[in-house]
Amino acid sequence: MSHIWIMIAKRLGLGVVTLFVVSLIIFLGTELLPGDFAQEILGQAATPETVAALRERLGLNDPMHIRYINWLTDIARGELGVSLANGQSVSDLIGRRLGNTLLLALYAAAIAVPLSLMLGILAALFRNSFFDRFANASALTSISFPEFFVAYILIFFLAGAGGVFPSISNFRTDPSFDEFLYRAFLPALTLTLVVTAHMMRMTRAAIINLLASPYIEMARLKGMSPMRIIVKHALPNALAPIINVIALNLAYLITGVVVVEVVFVYPGLGQLMVDSVAARDMPVVQGVALVFAAAYVLLNLTADVLATLSNPRLVHRR
Amino acid sequence: MTRFMSNGGVSRRGVLKGATAIGAAALVTPWGTPLRAQPTRGGTLRVAISTGGTTDSLDPGSWDSEFMNFQAHTRNGFLTEIATDGSIVPELAESWEATDDAVVWTFRIREGVQFHSGHVLTAEDVVASINHHRGPDNTSAAAPIVADIAEITADGMTVTVTLSAGNADFPFVMSDYHLPILPAQADGTIDPSTTDGCGPFRLDNIEFGVRADYTRHDGYWKEGLPYFDAVEQILIFDNAARQNALISGEVDYIDSADLNTVHLLERAPGINVLSITGMQHYGLPMDTRAAPFDDNNVRQALKYAINREQLVETILNGYGTVGNDHPIGPGQRFFNTELEQKEFDPDRVAFYLREAGLDSLSVDIHLADAAFAGAVDAGILYSESAAAAGVTINVVREPNDGYWSNVWMQKPFAGTYWGGRPTEDWMFATAYAEGVPWNESYWSNERFNELLVAARSELDEDIRREMYFEMQDIVANEGGTIIPMFANYVGAYSDALAHGDQIASNWRNDGHRMSERWWFAS
Numbered sequence: 001m002s003h004i005w006i007m008i009a010k011r012l013g014l015g016v017v018t019l020f021v022v023s024l025i026i027f028l029g030t031e032l033l034p035g036d037f038a039q040e041i042l043g044q045a046a047t048p049e050t051v052a053a054l055r056e057r058l059g060l061n062d063p064m065h066i067r068y069i070n071w072l073t074d075i076a077r078g079e080l081g082v083s084l085a086n087g088q089s090v091s092d093l094i095g096r097r098l099g100n101t102l103l104l105a106l107y108a109a110a111i112a113v114p115l116s117l118m119l120g121i122l123a124a125l126f127r128n129s130f131f132d133r134f135a136n137a138s139a140l141t142s143i144s145f146p147e148f149f150v151a152y153i154l155i156f157f158l159a160g161a162g163g164v165f166p167s168i169s170n171f172r173t174d175p176s177f178d179e180f181l182y183r184a185f186l187p188a189l190t191l192t193l194v195v196t197a198h199m200m201r202m203t204r205a206a207i208i209n210l211l212a213s214p215y216i217e218m219a220r221l222k223g224m225s226p227m228r229i230i231v232k233h234a235l236p237n238a239l240a241p242i243i244n245v246i247a248l249n250l251a252y253l254i255t256g257v258v259v260v261e262v263v264f265v266y267p268g269l270g271q272l273m274v275d276s277v278a279a280r281d282m283p284v285v286q287g288v289a290l291v292f293a294a295a296y297v298l299l300n301l302t303a304d305v306l307a308t309l310s311n312p313r314l315v316h317r318r
Numbered sequence: 319m320t321r322f323m324s325n326g327g328v329s330r331r332g333v334l335k336g337a338t339a340i341g342a343a344a345l346v347t348p349w350g351t352p353l354r355a356q357p358t359r360g361g362t363l364r365v366a367i368s369t370g371g372t373t374d375s376l377d378p379g380s381w382d383s384e385f386m387n388f389q390a391h392t393r394n395g396f397l398t399e400i401a402t403d404g405s406i407v408p409e410l411a412e413s414w415e416a417t418d419d420a421v422v423w424t425f426r427i428r429e430g431v432q433f434h435s436g437h438v439l440t441a442e443d444v445v446a447s448i449n450h451h452r453g454p455d456n457t458s459a460a461a462p463i464v465a466d467i468a469e470i471t472a473d474g475m476t477v478t479v480t481l482s483a484g485n486a487d488f489p490f491v492m493s494d495y496h497l498p499i500l501p502a503q504a505d506g507t508i509d510p511s512t513t514d515g516c517g518p519f520r521l522d523n524i525e526f527g528v529r530a531d532y533t534r535h536d537g538y539w540k541e542g543l544p545y546f547d548a549v550e551q552i553l554i555f556d557n558a559a560r561q562n563a564l565i566s567g568e569v570d571y572i573d574s575a576d577l578n579t580v581h582l583l584e585r586a587p588g589i590n591v592l593s594i595t596g597m598q599h600y601g602l603p604m605d606t607r608a609a610p611f612d613d614n615n616v617r618q619a620l621k622y623a624i625n626r627e628q629l630v631e632t633i634l635n636g637y638g639t640v641g642n643d644h645p646i647g648p649g650q651r652f653f654n655t656e657l658e659q660k661e662f663d664p665d666r667v668a669f670y671l672r673e674a675g676l677d678s679l680s681v682d683i684h685l686a687d688a689a690f691a692g693a694v695d696a697g698i699l700y701s702e703s704a705a706a707a708g709v710t711i712n713v714v715r716e717p718n719d720g721y722w723s724n725v726w727m728q729k730p731f732a733g734t735y736w737g738g739r740p741t742e743d744w745m746f747a748t749a750y751a752e753g754v755p756w757n758e759s760y761w762s763n764e765r766f767n768e769l770l771v772a773a774r775s776e777l778d779e780d781i782r783r784e785m786y787f788e789m790q791d792i793v794a795n796e797g798g799t800i801i802p803m804f805a806n807y808v809g810a811y812s813d814a815l816a817h818g819d820q821i822a823s824n825w826r827n828d829g830h831r832m833s834e835r836w837w838f839a840s
Contacts, residue, residue, distance in 0.1 A: 034720045
């Protein structure tokens with residue numbers, strides 16, 4: 001078992017290095033964008049005097065390596081800094097939004113993961129049947145449409161005049177759990193439709209791949225029922241690739257849902273990132289980028305650990 | 319149902335000496351709204367606003383988005399108010415008077431106005447609030463607006479403002495949305511991050527880029543106002559989401575409707591579309607220092623090569639009026655009614671090109687939809703009509719991101735929009751006077767600059783009208799900006815809401831004051 005702990009420690013160390021590299025790339029990338037914060041925030045109202053005064057006040061005149069090092073030392077002390085735009089602390093800004101984003105991701109995952117596993121197993125069981133083809137075709141259709149289109153279709157049928165669900169997830173700062181489930185249902189369903197295909201098809205493919213192996217044939221010759229073969233014997237060996245795909249999709253649910261946020265007016269991290277990049281509000285951009293990068297690092301690590309644990313040959317290494 | 323409303327011209331009466339008279343008349347209807355039906359108290363107004371972001375801030379000097387403008391008037395009081403008919407009426411200033419040269423202005427501050435915190439308004443609050451935008455190294459977007467104030471002092475309940483040059487329209491300047499009156503601190507400054515205010519609603523909670531919640535200020539000094547118990551303001555960027563929210567009853571009012579689908583909204587039951595002709599206009603500024611735009615004949619040729627009717631029909635879907643290359647709207651008090659309306663005219667294009675000594679003309683125009691909604695399409699329509707008149711216009715599509723810092727006033731031919739300014743002088747002085755920072759076309763005209771200064775402190779209305787007529791003529795026929803269209807403010811609201819007979823045209827949302835001017839019809 002101890003080698004798993006060593007692996008986790010190593011990967012976490014590498015993760016910190018990854019975060020550092022990501023922050024550097026994001027910083028340089030944002031520097032390359034034309035215009036700086038003082039110009040962007042004042043927009044059409046910018047005059048040379050106000051832009052100069054704002055730059056002076058916020059220290060934007062310092063050379064870029066100084067600004068990056070300043071930011072880095074703050075991070076080392078555990079401070080994400082304050083937003084250039086409104087002086088709110090970045091950790092507060094991100095904290096609220098991250099909570100919303102995680103809730104929505106969990107909500108969608110809670111529907112999508114069991115659904116796609118089940119569909120994947122059933123599709124493998126009844127492969128090449130009408131059910132298999134139908135499940136495949138509908139999953140592929142929903143993933144092929146752009147997210148906003150899926151969202152609009154759902155709004156058209158499930159919200160709007162006389163609809164059952166609200167078309168926007170407009171809730172106050174502390175909604176009750178029931179209210180949250182009700183108001184966030186359409187965005188969660190949209191995301192479910194978008195991520196299900198990937199996970200379902202991976203489940204199906206991984207299981208079918210194993211069905212040709214000799215030990216499955218043995219089980220079949222023993223007269224075991226097909227369902228039992230798949231769930232008891234094939235699935236445990238197919239878990240590693242499935243876990244990896246699920247982890248990637250979860251990461252996507254956290255980092256890549258800005259379009260869904262906009263359509264359903266859901267206050268998540270995506271919109272915060274977009275606004276901050278547009279205004280070149282560097283501390284917020286960096287903070288959100290770190291959260292996104294950390295989500296990928298942690299989810300991938302979790303996937304690897306789980307994949308290792310699911311394989312006795314790797315757990316009990318000699 | 320669509321309600322077309324326009325600003326019915328503004329009387330200059332009361333701006334200067336008659337201020338006390340208006341103040342007295344204002345006792346009857348202080349908010350200047352002739353009421354159609356008896357308004358009723360109660361209900362929560364739910365408003366969806368189209369622009370704003372997580373980068374908004376509480377500092378009044380940074381207010382720029384519609385979200386913060388709506389907040390400004392819902393939470394705050396201002397020294398003066400632009401009434402629904404476009405006239406200037408007292409708000410926190412009870413009355414005012416000026417010296418004959420319009421240089422020294424004395425405002426009498428209203429007694430007993432209560433802030434949400436319980437603090438009672440003083441003249442020092444007013445001085446501190448204005449001073450927030452003054453002084454060296456000021457970062458306020460309103461710094462240029464108050465730059466003409468040489469001195470501002472408080473004495474008892476009066477505030478005396480000395481200007482560096484006469485300005486007969488100064489009370490209009492004090493109604494600007496950047497200049498809310500906030501409580502002064504001990505050191506004579508305001509706290510720019512305060513949520514206090516003396517407007518109709520108390521700000522309970524604001525999450526930038528998401529929402530703001532307000533409750534009624536029971537100690538509000540305007541008797542009987544506001545009508546709503548609470549206001550919920552949410553930000554919805556997406557056009558379809560905003561319109562869906564209105565149709566499904568999630569909100570009562572949306573500040574902006576998508577012009578491509580507004581006809582569908584009109585057909586929806588229980589929804590009213592509101593279309594206000596204001597001062598918002600779209601323009602195409604040319605750098606008059608750069609060839610070929612330094613030749614007025616070229617500018618005239620380009621002005622006659624654009625098909626304005628087609629742009630209004632296509633880009634604005636009919637929700638607007640044609641422009642005449644000057645920034646004064648048809649509802650404004652000195653709008654030049656005698657000026658010939660420019661139309662698409664290939665013969666005149668050919669004439670002006672000959673005058674310029676050119677056989678052909680080919681120019682690049684740099685556009686992005688950040689300049690105004692539909693700017694790129696407008697550019698393509700322009701290049702089609704210009705081609706028919708023998709002028710080649712290449713539309714260069716620029717990114718929305720960074721448009722105002724990298725394209726606008728950087729490229730010689732680009733796009734722009736203006737929300738307009740309530741007075742002719744303010745608009746001209748902001749974007750057409752020589753050397754001002756927002757002179758988009760780097761234009762300078764001696765006669766125009768002379769007239770601008772003279773008209774500013776001219777007290778005889780007829781002479782002043784003549785001067786502004788001539789200035790509009792000069793801007794239209796010698797200026798560097800093509801102004802093909804004035805865009806209406808198009809919003810929509812549910813049947814449950816009611817408003818006064820006249821709706822202000824100076825900004826969206828009934829001059830951003832709908833939270834105190836509107837009510838729920840019972």
